[in-house]
Amino acid sequence: MSQSLTTFPVAVSREELEEGSVFSPRFDANGLITCVTTEAISGELLMVAYMNAEALAKTLETGEAWYWSRSRKELWHKGDTSGQLQTVQEIRVDCDQDALWLKVSVAGDGGCCHTGRESCFYRLLESKDGSPQLTRDHV
Amino acid sequence: MSQSLTTFPVAVSREELEEGSVFSPRFDANGLITCVTTEAISGELLMVAYMNAEALAKTLETGEAWYWSRSRKELWHKGDTSGQLQTVQEIRVDCDQDALWLKVSVAGDGGCCHTGRESCFYRLLESKDGSPQLTRDHV
Numbered sequence: 001m002s003q004s005l006t007t008f009p010v011a012v013s014r015e016e017l018e019e020g021s022v023f024s025p026r027f028d029a030n031g032l033i034t035c036v037t038t039e040a041i042s043g044e045l046l047m048v049a050y051m052n053a054e055a056l057a058k059t060l061e062t063g064e065a066w067y068w069s070r071s072r073k074e075l076w077h078k079g080d081t082s083g084q085l086q087t088v089q090e091i092r093v094d095c096d097q098d099a100l101w102l103k104v105s106v107a108g109d110g111g112c113c114h115t116g117r118e119s120c121f122y123r124l125l126e127s128k129d130g131s132p133q134l135t136r137d138h139v
Numbered sequence: 140m141s142q143s144l145t146t147f148p149v150a151v152s153r154e155e156l157e158e159g160s161v162f163s164p165r166f167d168a169n170g171l172i173t174c175v176t177t178e179a180i181s182g183e184l185l186m187v188a189y190m191n192a193e194a195l196a197k198t199l200e201t202g203e204a205w206y207w208s209r210s211r212k213e214l215w216h217k218g219d220t221s222g223q224l225q226t227v228q229e230i231r232v233d234c235d236q237d238a239l240w241l242k243v244s245v246a247g248d249g250g251c252c253h254t255g256r257e258s259c260f261y262r263l264l265e266s267k268d269g270s271p272q273l274t275r276d277h278v
Binding site: 048092120123136 | 158159162187199230231233256262263264266273
């Protein structure tokens with residue numbers, strides 16, 4: 001994919017944005033788009049991350065998930081260090097094209113979270129004595 | 140829930156943030172936290188939205204989903220107009236507590252998207268002649 005493809009089209013109308021066939025991802029003021037990643041077969045929600053135009057272009061080019069790490073402020077080829085590469089099986093975009101949904105299969109040990117869990121969403125919010133409290137249900 | 144609960148605790152350490160039982164949601168520079176909403180039984184990804192502290196507090200207080208509308212810049216009781224109220228069945232938080240996952244049941248006609256679809260993710264990104272193109276698979 002050429003460098004020029006890191007520039008994506010801008011939808012010309014709301015109709016085009018919501019009903020059209022032109023992929024016109026809308027990046028926020030920080031140049032990021034929200035990305036929800038689920039496991040392609042189980043449907044499990046693995047993580048929520050962000051892509052800038054370059055990460056999105058690299059994802060489309062390579063078929064593997066690339067994100068923008070907001071904490072490290074750098075392009076992040078998911079799994080490059082851990083071996084937990086994410087092969088993209090499907091990408092969806094929402095109505096106003098400011099969120100992406102990646103369905104992936106995970107290489108390595110199948111994990112996703114840096115804490116070692118399969119999913120980043122290992123804690124449940126419950127009410128205890130009227131106050132919210134977190135419970136772990138994936139060890 | 141008292142007004143004071145719109146202020147949430149701040150985690151004292153990374154260990155507490157990632158492994159603790161204190162709910163310490165991390166709002167971004169705009170005061171928002173990303174929220175992924177799925178249908179509680181089918182698991183379908185319905186939408187991605189954002190909450191500020193007040194929307195989150197109201198969600199916890201009422202058991203129905205409240206978001207912050209970034210386009211309208213106002214608190215948004217989902218379904219208030221459409222009847223598509225979302226009753227929260229479960230809330231999860233991710234490892235670094237900057238994303239929430241709501242599992243909901245939807246009232247009214249069961250829809251979620253303002254375009255009339257059940258899910259906002261009704262378009263698939265496919266490659267056509269080497270270029271990304273959107274295909275609708277939910278009419």
